[in-house]
Amino acid sequence: MTTHEQQGKAQQEAKLFFSRFLLEWYQGQKRDLPWRRHRNPYYIWISEIMLQQTRVDTVIPYFNRFIERFPTVESLADAPEEEVLKCWEGLGYYSRARNLQHAARQVKEQYGGQVPDDRDAVFGLKGVGPYTAGAILSIAFNRPEPAVDGNVMRVLSRYFLIEDDIAKGPTRVAMERLAAELIPEGEASHFNQALMELGALVCTPKSPRCLPCPVMEHCAARLAGCETSLPVKTKAKPPRPEERLAALVEGCGEHAGRVLIRQRPSSGLLARMWELPHWPAPPAEGGAAGALLPEAAALDRLRRSLRQAGIPARPAEHWMAAEHTFSHIVWTLQVYRCREEDVRALPLAAEGRTAYAAVLSPGAGDAGLPDAADSVSVEPFADGTGSPEDGGAVRWINREDMANYAFPNVFLKLLNHYFDEQDSNQVNG
DNA sequence: AAAACGGGGAA
DNA sequence: TTCCCAGTTTT
Numbered sequence: 001m002t003t004h005e006q007q008g009k010a011q012q013e014a015k016l017f018f019s020r021f022l023l024e025w026y027q028g029q030k031r032d033l034p035w036r037r038h039r040n041p042y043y044i045w046i047s048e049i050m051l052q053q054t055r056v057d058t059v060i061p062y063f064n065r066f067i068e069r070f071p072t073v074e075s076l077a078d079a080p081e082e083e084v085l086k087c088w089e090g091l092g093y094y095s096r097a098r099n100l101q102h103a104a105r106q107v108k109e110q111y112g113g114q115v116p117d118d119r120d121a122v123f124g125l126k127g128v129g130p131y132t133a134g135a136i137l138s139i140a141f142n143r144p145e146p147a148v149d150g151n152v153m154r155v156l157s158r159y160f161l162i163e164d165d166i167a168k169g170p171t172r173v174a175m176e177r178l179a180a181e182l183i184p185e186g187e188a189s190h191f192n193q194a195l196m197e198l199g200a201l202v203c204t205p206k207s208p209r210c211l212p213c214p215v216m217e218h219c220a221a222r223l224a225g226c227e228t229s230l231p232v233k234t235k236a237k238p239p240r241p242e243e244r245l246a247a248l249v250e251g252c253g254e255h256a257g258r259v260l261i262r263q264r265p266s267s268g269l270l271a272r273m274w275e276l277p278h279w280p281a282p283p284a285e286g287g288a289a290g291a292l293l294p295e296a297a298a299l300d301r302l303r304r305s306l307r308q309a310g311i312p313a314r315p316a317e318h319w320m321a322a323e324h325t326f327s328h329i330v331w332t333l334q335v336y337r338c339r340e341e342d343v344r345a346l347p348l349a350a351e352g353r354t355a356y357a358a359v360l361s362p363g364a365g366d367a368g369l370p371d372a373a374d375s376v377s378v379e380p381f382a383d384g385t386g387s388p389e390d391g392g393a394v395r396w397i398n399r400e401d402m403a404n405y406a407f408p409n410v411f412l413k414l415l416n417h418y419f420d421e422q423d424s425n426q427v428n429g
Numbered sequence: 430a431a432a433a434c435g436g437g438g439a440a
Numbered sequence: 441t442t443c444c445c446a447g448t449t450t451t
Contacts, residue, residue: 051446058437059446092435095449129448149446169430196446205444206440235443269434326435409436 014218018159019184019191025214026194029201031056034063036193041115041140042073048135049100049127053093056200062091073113076104085272085406094273094406099127117141130176138188146179147192148172151199157231158203161220166231239330243293245302246278246322246335248418249313251396252342258396259418260311260340261405265391269326272391274405276414278333279305293334302336311394312341320417324410335414 030036033056035047046066050059066087070076076084081101088097103125107115115136116122123133134147146152153166153175160178164171183191202209208227210216221227249260262277264270282301284293293301295318302315315338324331397405399419407415 048446053434053445053447054436055438055445090436092437093447095434096447099448127448131447135446147446150444151446154445200446204439233444271434324435325437326433328433 021214022194044140048132077108089406102126138192142189144183144188146176148176155199155203158221167234243281244278245281246276246333247338249338252340255396263393275411313338
């Protein structure tokens with residue numbers, strides 16, 4: 001027997017050992033999760049989309065609320081998009097929610113409301129890529145398809161001592177091939193879940209619990225003592241900082257007790273979510289990066305941004321700072337309290353009426369007078385996305401109205417904080 | 430192939 | 441703090 005054949009045989013034994021003992025371990029250790037209580041392909045699908053880049057404990061309450069509100073593919077397909085986004089509020093990666101509803105409509109119209117069980121059909125659903133297609137096909141339909149995510153790549157890279165960069169596409173493809181070979185006959189559903197369960201409970205990124213691991217004795221990385229240095233993954237570049245000025249506009253007159261919110265454009269960052277209006281802060285004088293913008297300069301910039309956006313409000317004073325971290329950007333928001341200008345109570349200035357009308361019926365007519373000083377640099381959406389016709393709708397809301405609009409977490413916290421403050425001011429006089 | 434796209438929990 | 445996770449889509 002050649003050396004090559006001996007290695008191949010050892011490798012084969014390692015694979016069989018892995019599959020057998022992992023499956024056995026899973027029978028005893030699997031967690032009781034809401035989407036594991038039924039073999040409902042719709043539930044599996046929803047859970048898999050929610051679980052993308054999101055931990056189980058975070059997903060559970062969202063999953064329960066979601067299937068209560070949208071119990072079937074058809075109910076999801078027929079729902080208003082705002083309700084779907086509201087159900088997703090706080091989960092992040094909101095394109096997942098919008099793609100999911102798009103796909104629900106695909107399933108309703110193309111597959112009679114039944115989640116398809118063939119590879120091409122599943123893969124063709126919006127928001128379903130290589131991992132999720134494999135997960136749905138294997139977990140819901142027991143098809144022998146690999147479901148390889150970062151977790152599975154971590155387990156496999158350690159057990160088989162694979163030092164390829166898992167951030168590279170070809171590495172994932174190789175892992176899929178390997179994962180497919182490992183699936184025991186007729187056990188795709190349990191085995192794929194077992195692989196992910198092991199990654200979640202035992203073979204964790206930082207401090208793997210090797211002693212209770214069911215496959216430790218043949219784990220190549222463990223035997224080589226290098227389990228904590230795997231998998232190899234090129235690290236993402238750090239997010240870029242962005243200083244922004246936000247307006248918390250307090251209503252007057254018929255808007256008393258309410259604040260103004262604005263809807264984001266249909267594409268790009270936080271698409272179609274609601275927020276406090278905000279714009280990039282101009283660089284501070286003196287050039288020192290991160291230097292605080294003088295209050296007067298901030299108020300002036302905010303005044304012009306508000307006017308440019310057609311929002312009749314006067315910045316008053318700094319309220320608080322808030323930070324919001326995305327994977328690629330870090331926003332530092334300096335939030336200023338602003339006061340709505342009640343144009344009806346003012347002398348009849350034409351420009352004020354025009355701006356006010358623009359707020360009452362957004363998109364209808366010109367959004368305020370172009371101010372010579374403003375027309376140079378301030379965009380309606382300084383993210384560089386969208387257009388004045390897309391997004392930019394505004395509403396005056398109180399705390400109760402928040403239930404009708406989906407907000408990114410940072411604005412959810414700011415608004416709740418603000419209304420809490422208002423309530424305590426009421427009580428204390 | 431690289432960047433865009435949220436948020437929170439663990440170490 | 442830093443890392444990184446049950447990824448997909450767009451560029």
